[in-house]
Amino acid sequence: PPPPPGSTLTGVAASAGVAAGAAHQLGDGPTKPPPDRPAGATEDELARLQQGLAQVRTALVAERDQLAARAGTRDAEILGAHLALLDDEALLDPARSAIAAGATAERASFDAAQQVAAVYRGLPEPLLAERAVDVLEVGARLVAAITGTAAVAAAPSGVVIADELTPAQAARLEPERVLAIASARGSVTAHAAIIARSLGIPAVVGLGRQALAIADGTTVLVDGDAGRVVVAPSEQLVGEAVSRRERRRQRAAVALARTHIDATLASGERIEVMANIGGLEDAARAVELGAEGVGLLRTEFMFLERPELPGEDEQAATLLEIARVLDGRPLIVRTLDAGADKPLPGLPMPPEANPFLGVRGVRVGLAQPELLRTQLRATLRSAAAHPVKLMVPMVATLAEFVTVRRLFEEARAELAVTVPVELGLTLEVPAAAVMADRFATTVDFFSLGTNDLTQYTLAAERGNARLAALAAPPQPAVLRLVKLIVDGAATAADRRCWVGVCGEMAGDIPSAVLLAGLGVTELSMAPGLIPELKQALRDVSLRDAQAAAAAALEADDADTARQLALDLL
Ligand code: PEP
Ligand code: MG
Secondary structure, eight states: OOOOTTOEEEOEEEEOOEEEEEEEEOOSOTTSOOOOOOOOOHHHHHHHHHHHHHHHHHHHHHHHHHHHHHHOHHHHHHHHHHHHHTTOHHHHHHHHHHHHTTOOHHHHHHHHHHHHHHHHHTOSSHHHHHHHHHHHHHHHHHHHHHHTSOSSSSOOOEEEEESSOOHHHHHHOOTTTEEEEEESSOOTTSHHHHHHHHHTOOEEEOOOGGGGGSOTTOEEEEETTTTEEEESOOHHHHHHHHHHHHHHHHHHHHHHHTTTSOEEOTTSOEEEEEEEESSHHHHHHHHHTTOSSEEEEEGGGGSTTOSSOOOHHHHHHHHHHHHHHHTTSOEEEEOOOOBTTBOOTTSOOOOOSSGGGSSOTHHHHHHSHHHHHHHHHHHHHTTTTSOEEEEEETOOSHHHHHHHHHHHHHHHHHTTOOSOOOEEEEEOSHHHHHTHHHHTTTOSEEEEOHHHHHHHHTTOOTTOGGGHHHHOSOOHHHHHHHHHHHHHHHTOTTSOOEEEEOSGGGGSHHHHHHHHHHTOOEEEEOGGGHHHHHHHHHTOOHHHHHHHHHHHHTOSSHHHHHHHHHTTO
16 A cells, blocks of 8 residues: 555655655566567568667667766766677577567567566675666667657656666766655665765665555655655645755855865864776866876776776876866776776686685785786876876785785885886775774875775675665764774874775765764765765764764764764754
């Protein structure tokens, strides 16, 4: 039964903001077969398939480019994956065979997509299992193109409700029409949530199946700050939401206008606000949106589609181009973080039972030192002319870091680099957090990878929809580790070891306030989040942030910790 008017569903805040509007259930989408019709001659049906493919390809290319402009290249890559499916023989071969056996082009496409999706669904690896949704979506678009029905159902508007929004569905939402997103499942670090944040659409995920019982057209209020959805809210609540939304819009405009000014707390202390990027295009967008530099270049994103890893010269050239776009702003290059959820075609690895606990990050580089050396050299080559720093992901022990430091100093000597180049850790393994004071004697900085640090601290796989609440920041357990790290960094009195954060927590405003209160001085995030984050920090004094952080360390849960920060905003 639909939830009664006035009832509140509780979920997880996935993208900030508030909005009220008519519910629009996305439904299961592509599960209904196309209507029957007698098949034409084999060549005619094959030609229709071909035409359908071409039509979907054109549409997808346009959507991908639009999305790249709206949300950035990394998000747009999801539609790139859909494009690749249009050339995938695993899908096309069974479709053509079915046509040869007398099926219509649309029925053959539909059945092929269902078959391939079923295979993906049966795979034990969740990321591959998720591909099933992509295949079904591409199949449905193909059927629609062949039968001449609307390519995609009328663009959803109002409050979009789904069981779990696929990344591609999220990517296609038009921020002008969609007021908010509510989903029964989903998690904060899932790609769909990341996209909602970069599009600026408020979202609450993990609401449970009750959300799917809300009737289309019912007014729904989505509070993406508190993680709540109110069904058929009172007029007063809607009124409040509308004015909160309007205030937020005005704030966003002010924030954007001031984004090229440094972020200083109300009490005057400076917080460096940097961008996380995956390649050259993102760098330009980051600068435009007010990034003071790049706090995390995920080098593996540049190699995702490559059959072979690029050599030293090519890597050096790419880094130089990025550094040039940054025009004197600092650039932190992270060495390859392949493995787990980021397999690289150019770096085949044996299957593992627990890839997130397997050979990933620096463990790959230490097993194949040539790989690491190539990256160290490529980065050091740009160091003479640009302020680059290096950091190493997934370090768990001091010995691992010492080995990297040795390779780094060797490369520096070979290349005769004389300028200082900082070498730091992407601190994301709890063991390294606990040992931070020991690391502080030899690292130049800690950049906290809170996505993985949270995953390993809470023993909750990131992106596992059923564990969304465990991953939702700011977890007091993670905040306590941050404190341990900041205190550890301060023990090496003779050297400055600064602490930044480059996980998703950095761009979450309430979390950022607590992090600043704990002594974090650099925050690196998706470029789209920068203007408002800078603006929010300007209104908070260090003393208030410190008090909220101290209370948050004593909080029993993330909601309480979050509220302590929200009270300052
Ligand atoms: C992290 O783990 O928080 C991080 C910044 O790295 P990635 O998301 O690439 O694992
Ligand atoms: Mg990580």
